[in-house]
Structure formats: structure tokens, C-alpha cells
Amino acid sequence: MRGTGKEAILDAARQEFGERGYAAVSIRDIARRAGVSLSAMYHYYPGKQDLLHALVNGSGQAYFDACREELASAGDDPGEQLAAVVRATVRYRAEYRLESSLTLTEWRSMSEEGLAEFRRRRLDGTRMFEQIIEDGVAQGVFRTPHPKDARRGVIAMCNAVAQWYRESGEESVPDLAERYVELALVLVEYRPAARRSRIPRISTPAPAPTRMSPDNP
DSSP: OOTTTHHHHHHHHHHHHHHHOTTTOOHHHHHHHHTOOHHHHHHHOSSHHHHHHHHHHHHHHHHHHHHHHHHTTTOSOHHHHHHHHHHHHHHHHHHTHHHHHHHHHSGGGSOHHHHHHHHHHHHHHHHHHHHHHHHHHHHTSBOOSOHHHHHHHHHHHHHTHHHHOOTTSSSOHHHHHHHHHHHHHHHTTBOOHHHHHTSOOOOOOOOOOOOOBTTBO
């Protein structure tokens, strides 16, 4: 058996689904690419549904782990928190392009159980962005009058990375993530509290002293 069994099968399924689409791929195709027998294949994954579920929801767990890691050092400022989840999302979409594409194109092929878990994860991701933006608006550091639209725009922008990013491109993932952070902060109209406190206050000048005159003692 080539590879490392379960991981070799998952990697073969990832490549086959990504290249040919879920419907066109058979269990035999995946076993052949992984270099395993059909009996070994069925030992780990009874069918294509199980493989699709493992790929989509397994990579989803990696995404939330990355978000938690970024948020751990973000502090209490909503702007820093938004930057953290944008970085994690861009990195995930770039590094898990095939899984992201499967999520976008093959979710209808999932079993009811797998689809329910997928939808729960997607809702958790939406709520994470939503809570950060709501906190930023409440604290006055996000000035956008359209927080829901801003949230949709930020998520859509980050998710689209999976559709066009290529490792052979000139831009690194960290550089791309930082550019998207800048764009996201523009969308929510971020105004850091520290920056506002440094704006000099405009004071009203004191009136000029009145000249003494014989008629104004």
C-alpha cells in the first residue's frame, strides 16, 4: 500500500473531486489513485459520502482552529479582531483551495447528517464575523451605517480567494491576507479609539483684552 492509508485516501479523494467533480468520480478511481485495495478503502470510508464529509468538515475544523489562534492575540479591539479572522479566512481559502471549492460546489451532494454539520459550521462562521462587527459598531470604532452589508462583503471577498488564488502567483499568502485586512477595515469604516484620542481638540480662542479708554474705565 502506498502512502499512509487513511491520509492517502483522503488526499486522493481531494484531488479526484477537485479535478473531475464529485459525481464523475467512483470509489474505484479514488482507491486506484491512493494505491490501496477496495477492501482497504471500504475499511476507512464506506462510500463517497463519507469521504466528502471528511474533507469538507475536517477542513472546516482547521479553519476554526486558525481563527481561535489568531483571535488569541488580537486583544479587545474589534478592529484587531476583525483583522484576525480575515487573516485566518484568507489563509484558509488559499491553503485549502480544493476543500473550499468542494464546499461551494458539492455541498448538495452531502448526506443529511453531513449537510447539517456543514450548515452549522457555516452559520458559526457568519456569527463570528457578525458579532465582531456588531461590537465594533456599538463601541463606535466601526462607523459603517450598513453593518450587515459590510459583513457580507468581507466574507464574500475572503471566500472568493479560493476561486482565483494560485500558489504559482507572485503574491504570498501573508501579503494577500494583509491587503484583505486593509480592505475589510475600509468596508466597516474603522476608526480606532486610540487614533481618535490623538486628534487635537479645537479650542475657542480667548477674547482679546479690551483697551482702556476714557469712555470705558
